[in-house]
Amino acid sequence: MDKITDLIAAKRNGKAHSAEDIGRIIAGLMNGSIKDYQLTAWLMAAYLKGLDIDETTALTDFMTRSGKVLDLSEIGEIVCDKHSTGGVGDKTTLVLVPLLASAGVPMAKLSGRGLEHTGGTLDKLEAIPGFNVNLSQAEFVMQVKKIGAAIGSTTTDFAPADGKLYKLRNETATVDHNGLGSASVMCKKLAAGANLIILDVKTGRGAFMDTEERARAIAQTMVEIGKRLNKPTVAVVSNMDQPLGFAVGHSLEVLEAVETLKGKGPADLRELCIFLGSLALVKSGRCQNRDHAVALLESRLDNGQALEKFSELIVCQGGDERIIDDPDLLPRSAHRVEVKAPKGGFVKSVDAMKVALVSKSLSNRPDGGINHGAGIVVTVKVGDEVKAGQVVATIHTDEAATADETVTWLARAFGYSAEPVTAPKLIHELFE
Numbered sequence: 001m002d003k004i005t006d007l008i009a010a011k012r013n014g015k016a017h018s019a020e021d022i023g024r025i026i027a028g029l030m031n032g033s034i035k036d037y038q039l040t041a042w043l044m045a046a047y048l049k050g051l052d053i054d055e056t057t058a059l060t061d062f063m064t065r066s067g068k069v070l071d072l073s074e075i076g077e078i079v080c081d082k083h084s085t086g087g088v089g090d091k092t093t094l095v096l097v098p099l100l101a102s103a104g105v106p107m108a109k110l111s112g113r114g115l116e117h118t119g120g121t122l123d124k125l126e127a128i129p130g131f132n133v134n135l136s137q138a139e140f141v142m143q144v145k146k147i148g149a150a151i152g153s154t155t156t157d158f159a160p161a162d163g164k165l166y167k168l169r170n171e172t173a174t175v176d177h178n179g180l181g182s183a184s185v186m187c188k189k190l191a192a193g194a195n196l197i198i199l200d201v202k203t204g205r206g207a208f209m210d211t212e213e214r215a216r217a218i219a220q221t222m223v224e225i226g227k228r229l230n231k232p233t234v235a236v237v238s239n240m241d242q243p244l245g246f247a248v249g250h251s252l253e254v255l256e257a258v259e260t261l262k263g264k265g266p267a268d269l270r271e272l273c274i275f276l277g278s279l280a281l282v283k284s285g286r287c288q289n290r291d292h293a294v295a296l297l298e299s300r301l302d303n304g305q306a307l308e309k310f311s312e313l314i315v316c317q318g319g320d321e322r323i324i325d326d327p328d329l330l331p332r333s334a335h336r337v338e339v340k341a342p343k344g345g346f347v348k349s350v351d352a353m354k355v356a357l358v359s360k361s362l363s364n365r366p367d368g369g370i371n372h373g374a375g376i377v378v379t380v381k382v383g384d385e386v387k388a389g390q391v392v393a394t395i396h397t398d399e400a401a402t403a404d405e406t407v408t409w410l411a412r413a414f415g416y417s418a419e420p421v422t423a424p425k426l427i428h429e430l431f432e
Helices: 003-012 019-031 035-048 054-065 092-102 121-125 135-147 160-171 178-191 212-227 250-261 266-281 290-302 305-316 353-361 400-411
Strands: 080-084 107-111 149-153 194-204 233-239 335-340 345-350 375-378 391-397 413-415 428-430
Touching: 019 035, 019 054, 019 160, 035 092, 035 160, 054 080, 054 160, 054 178, 054 212, 080 092, 080 178, 080 266, 092 107, 092 121, 092 149, 092 250, 092 266, 092 290, 092 305, 092 413, 107 121, 107 135, 121 149, 121 250, 135 149, 135 250, 135 305, 160 178, 160 428, 178 194, 178 212, 178 400, 194 212, 194 266, 194 428, 212 233, 212 428, 250 266, 250 305, 250 375, 266 290, 266 428, 290 305, 353 391, 353 400, 391 400
Parallel strands: 080 107, 080 194, 107 149, 194 233
Antiparallel strands: 233 428, 335 391, 345 413, 375 391
């Protein structure tokens, strides 16, 4: 098959493409010989008829090789990268990168900006005065060699075919597709050069995969792609019905990450970071088993070594490491407004999506920039018992005039029950 119309028809009729067919589609995408309207027709055919694992792997491979592929071989035999599919209050990278680096696993992490309702790692790091996320390739590799960790911004040089295809997917309602979505995530991770990939696939009200079934499917697919392309990959499906930790908002999440690195912080954030980190330690051969890995990571959090590595990371990337001991150096909002429980009982739900949307409205500046100091600190978790009038969240805002309206909107994120509520499980499933 040479013509794109033949390929569209084949997929429309439910036929599988060969790797060569997928290669022709990506080549045509890149050189412009295939028009956008033809690509959107193919995307819809693929969305409706599906892509099998062979097609998905081929799509991943060709999109990976459509641009620059980072060579990290000079760093060592094992270089790890971590990716989350997007969550609310998800500051895991800020904890996990220095934590694993302190335990001897090099972390070369390329991150992105906020997407839709989720916060971006780069945006959070830029709340730290002076922090530079725009490292050159040489600077990025050199820093990982020097201190074992770097967090930089991905660029259009990596997997440019995915960028072009994602734009069309976004415009044609074909984003939420297992094969297309899995290939999109994995091609960027593979182009970033790491040879050990840890994936955190979120499921629930605040996730892009709102059902556990969808999250499990994409997790399984991405792990299988990694196997087929000789890049060890593990995926965890984790809960995102309620925010991770308590803080939602850029400066607030940095502060919570620092507290976690000090051996404190929210229990769920610590649990997730140790779980993900233990997988990396075992897969890298640094630890023989999960028990050993968990003990090592707990010691790094509790003895200050992970925090010290985060300080090194900040200094290397031009940031002010004094924020670790002086939170007032971070951007802060002028006003604090409390949301209180209307009655006593038990917390039945903390809707992560509603919390995220309110937080995003607080942090969006009229000029299109980010108010890094704005956000929300939720003070309860599902299953907690509360009294009438107890504070369940604190809003950090510069807009005092709209504070009452914001309280009204945020209060809708909380549900209550007269009967005890079982706390939800954080980790749903592991695929490796």
